[in-house]
Amino acid sequence: MTATATLAKPEPATTGFDPEALRADFPALHQEIHGHPLTFLDNAASSQRPNAVIDEIARFDRNDYANIHRGVHELSQRATKAYEGARDKIRQYINARDRKEIIFVRGTTEAINLVASSFVRPSLNLGDEIALTTMEHHSNIVPWQMACRERGAVVRVAPINDRGELELEELEKLLTPRTKLLTLVHVSNALGTINPVKEIVAMAHERGIPVLLDGAQAIPHMRVDMQDLDCDFYAFSSHKMFGPTGVGVLYGKKELLEAMAPYQGGGDMISVVTFEKTFYAGLPAKFEAGTPNITGGVGLGAAIDYLEQLDWDGAVAHENELLRYGTERLSEIPEVRLIGTANRKASVLSFVVDGVHPHDIGTILDREGVAVRAGHHCAQPVMQRFSVPATTRASLAFYNTKEDVDALIRALRKTIEVFK
Numbered sequence: 001m002t003a004t005a006t007l008a009k010p011e012p013a014t015t016g017f018d019p020e021a022l023r024a025d026f027p028a029l030h031q032e033i034h035g036h037p038l039t040f041l042d043n044a045a046s047s048q049r050p051n052a053v054i055d056e057i058a059r060f061d062r063n064d065y066a067n068i069h070r071g072v073h074e075l076s077q078r079a080t081k082a083y084e085g086a087r088d089k090i091r092q093y094i095n096a097r098d099r100k101e102i103i104f105v106r107g108t109t110e111a112i113n114l115v116a117s118s119f120v121r122p123s124l125n126l127g128d129e130i131a132l133t134t135m136e137h138h139s140n141i142v143p144w145q146m147a148c149r150e151r152g153a154v155v156r157v158a159p160i161n162d163r164g165e166l167e168l169e170e171l172e173k174l175l176t177p178r179t180k181l182l183t184l185v186h187v188s189n190a191l192g193t194i195n196p197v198k199e200i201v202a203m204a205h206e207r208g209i210p211v212l213l214d215g216a217q218a219i220p221h222m223r224v225d226m227q228d229l230d231c232d233f234y235a236f237s238s239h240k241m242f243g244p245t246g247v248g249v250l251y252g253k254k255e256l257l258e259a260m261a262p263y264q265g266g267g268d269m270i271s272v273v274t275f276e277k278t279f280y281a282g283l284p285a286k287f288e289a290g291t292p293n294i295t296g297g298v299g300l301g302a303a304i305d306y307l308e309q310l311d312w313d314g315a316v317a318h319e320n321e322l323l324r325y326g327t328e329r330l331s332e333i334p335e336v337r338l339i340g341t342a343n344r345k346a347s348v349l350s351f352v353v354d355g356v357h358p359h360d361i362g363t364i365l366d367r368e369g370v371a372v373r374a375g376h377h378c379a380q381p382v383m384q385r386f387s388v389p390a391t392t393r394a395s396l397a398f399y400n401t402k403e404d405v406d407a408l409i410r411a412l413r414k415t416i417e418v419f420k
């Protein structure tokens with residue numbers, strides 16, 4: 001079977017963008033795996049980190065590391081400056097209005113759970129609804145099921161079509177006076193679909209419904225602008241955007257965050273504690289109980305510095321071209337069926353091969369030095385929608401090249417031969 005995907009706004013290759021030069025910044029890319037040069041196509045799970053991030057983490061840990069905020073000594077002040085400096089960089093990078101709108105969390109999962117616990121749960125009543133879509137990651141499904149089960153509310157799901165695009169008219173029908181929140185993925189990790197989130201946010205706001213966007217897979221592929229999107233919350237993880245693991249961000253509009261009760265209690269999120277009464281700290285500390293991932297925050301700041309100097313127009317054009325090329329090459333293999341052929345897609349190639357289980361494909365590709373992911377990608381409802389148990393997913397970043405796609409195709413053809 002063959003499949004084709006037409007790309008949104010195919011952009012001409014730019015002359016200035018040089019992925020080969022960028023690859024030099026990423027030391028992990030330059031190694032052999034099982035006797036083959038590494039072809040790293042598992043960026044949607046976690047992307048690699050540039051030297052700038054690795055070195056800044058080492059420099060910080062060697063010289064400036066101490067606990068933050070309460071220390072009067074020099075090291076604590078340096079660490080606080082670096083950590084809070086990272087918050088400022090993030091604010092600027094995503095064009096939030098105020099640094100108080102940037103809450104450090106463990107990652108996208110914790111950000112969504114924070115909104116579920118502190119924003120939605122307290123006012124969720126019997127018969128209320130949370131609207132989401134078929135293409136959500138489990139981390140944007142399960143917290144809502146938990147909240148709804150507890151409060152007698154209902155999760156409503158907008159369908160997707162055979163290309164993996166959201167059915168907007170159906171989504172619109174879900175938005176009723178009972179809808180407490182619309183929450184959806186900006187870019188699907190399993191399909192690559194880029195949702196028209198700005199329009200969707202406007203559609204929900206017309207009905208007075210707040211919107212949470214799961215930006216985990218959008219932020220590595222494009223610039224996002226909170227004021228332009230006008231979403232109420234936006235969640236993302238550092239480890240998918242060339243930064244360290246264990247840290248991420250919840251962006252929330254200040255007036256909403258201010259009205260919300262804290263997510264967890266503990267140190268750093270208070271102003272005064274007595275046994276009779278505790279007064280909470282202001283934003284953002286109110287949502288950051290306990291010692292945070294200090295080095296992680298600083299590392300994320302270094303990743304932002306790196307991304308700030310990236311030629312984003314060039315990177316987007318390059319990734320679009322890789323997606324076009326990869327789609328074309330995969331479509332030449334009769335046994336391959338692409339899952340996710342949306343008109344607007346990020347550089348994610350999810351596919352199944354007639355007669356071969358994705359886990360076997362992943363294992364054999366690894367022997368050829370090609371790192372992909374095989375499984376349900378924490379999006380089992382997507383697998384159910386396409387009636388497949390799992391897919392093989394090659395997910396690309398700006399540092400991938402056509403040679404990487406060629407290596408994938410070579411190894412895949414070899415794999416198919418083994419199973420013939």
Ligand code: PLP
Nearest residue numbers: 107108109137139189216217237
């Ligand atoms: N949402 C999407 C779309 C994802 O792809 C992922 C991770 O794969 C997550 C949420 C969860 O991110 P994390 O595990 O960093 O919390």
